[in-house]
Amino acid sequence: MNSTEPARLSVRSPADMVAAVPYLLGFHPADSVVVVAVRGRRVVFAARGDLPAPGADPGPAARHLAQVVARQDADAATVVGYGPAARVTGVVDAIGDALTAIGVAVLDALRVTEGRWFSYLCAEPSCCPPDGTPYDPAASRVGAAAVFAGQVALPDRAALAAQVSPLDGPVRLAMRRATDRARLRLAALTGRPSTPPAGSPAGGLPADSSRAGGEPRAVRTAGTAAVRAAVRRQRRGERLDDDEVAWLTVLLTHVAVRDHAWSRTDGRDEDISLWTDVLRRAEPDLIAAPGCLLAFAAWRSGHGALAAVALERVLSAHPGYSLAVLLDEALRRGVAPSALDGWPGSDDGAVLRRRRRRPRR
Incomplete structure (x- = not known):
């Protein structure tokens, strides 16, 4: 439903x-x-x-x-x-x-x-x-x-689902190369190897890869900067290039970065456009966070059907991703976006708390 x-x-x-x-x-x-x-x-x-x-x-x-x-x-x-x-x-x-x-x-x-x-x-x-x-x-x-x-x-409904489907052809090839560069960049930042750990979903970084051991400060700093830059550019009507999208998607695998993006997502049209673009261009193993951010933005703006198809895509690839499970349950229960605003939980973003809604500018 x-x-x-x-x-x-x-x-x-x-x-x-x-x-x-x-x-x-x-x-x-x-x-x-x-x-x-x-x-x-x-x-x-x-x-x-x-x-x-x-x-x-x-x-x-x-x-x-x-x-x-x-x-x-x-x-x-x-x-x-x-x-x-x-x-x-x-x-x-x-x-x-x-x-x-x-x-x-x-x-x-x-x-x-x-x-x-x-x-x-x-x-x-x-x-x-x-x-x-x-x-x-x-x-x-x-x-x-x-x-x-x-x-x-x-x-x-198929036409709606197509709006969140992955982009293929030359776009996919370019994003695959950009994501390889982003993984190497992240490895240099963290001092960890860029090879995906065994057992990670779709052969890439695990959806909640940062939960064990916490993120280095450098990753949190880089992630905050990347999210803020992406939001500013989108609200100016600009589109992120391939390297910017790839860098953002690898950083969003860290929960603190994802939660920072979550806290800045309030359901504006620009938020929906940003996370739709990132979701469609992201490599398959990196869609969980941008898909959830799109679903949250759509839910807050009253576009429940768009939120649902975004979550379906995430859960088909990452059925245990906690934020996707949480948002899917909120939609199925008919929670009105005016009644609850999302806010990251203490460790994995799996809690919805009441908070003051920021006024639109």
């Missing part, structure tokens, strides 16, 4: 809701169930999950989604299923029952398929004909308002 805390959109009809969902998620869902939570008259939260496999019990997923919605202090919710009736009806009914059981009113229960929407709660043919109501998201005022506000609806 991925969740978001999107910009508030006013929705007055089922057609508006159907048009709004892709912009709330950032992509057009398919084979999915979406719960859109409302507080007062405004949409405040959306959560998406895959449809259960045919024959599977929808109860556990339905109860989980209901609990996520309950954490948003929502008054009511609309459930929207995407797919054929045989796969959608059971899970939509189960989610509706779970929401009702926790005191969240179900405003509507919809099914969307092949350019039409159907309501499970409305039996009036004049407004909800049994053969469905055709809709055009591009013609909706809600969609127009979302586009005006800068929100994007990609064709599908």
Whole structure:
């Protein structure tokens, strides 16, 4: 499941809701169930999950989604299923029952398929004909308002995942060479050999390589300088060159450096652009830290789906990376970015603490 805390959109009809969902998620869902939570008259939260496999019990997923919605202090919710009736009806009914059981009113229960929407709660043919109501998201005022506000609806979730996929071809070759130079530079700084230790993930530096024994002061100093320089350049609209990205990625394997970068990441568009670029250019064994920093920036800005695909890429390569596990759990639990700000833990960044949010400039 991925969740978001999107910009508030006013929705007055089922057609508006159907048009709004892709912009709330950032992509057009398919084979999915979406719960859109409302507080007062405004949409405040959306959560998406895959449809259960045919024959599977929808109860556990339905109860989980209901609990996520309950954490948003929502008054009511609309459930929207995407797919054929045989796969959608059971899970939509189960989610509706779970929401009702926790005191969240179900405003509507919809099914969307092949350019039409159907309501499970409305039996009036004049407004909800049994053969469905055709809709055009591009013609909706809600969609127009979302586009005006800068929100994007990609064709599908695969298109969103492609935004964090590794860059190949000449870029990959150049980054491989730059990373070799960065490893030698780090070895000279630490006095340790640049050969990756046995057992490290993907044949490179281990994801939490600095936890045993602590980092040399020189590494912390170099890492702080590299992070600050990268943030300054990105906020000036400049792009890091290959050696700068490579140097940053090898330094980020040290937890103190990663946590310094974490503390400077507050969800601005520039943060998302920076860590997306670093993640896509990083060598496969060095993606854990930049992927988590991108996920954190996206989560704080309300782009839960982007955070989810970034974490999926990290966890597929480094399933035990503590910060990725922590952020993934926060997303799955529907923790709102306004409720908790991330802050590095005492030794491995595995603690989320409340802290004062820095104002945007």
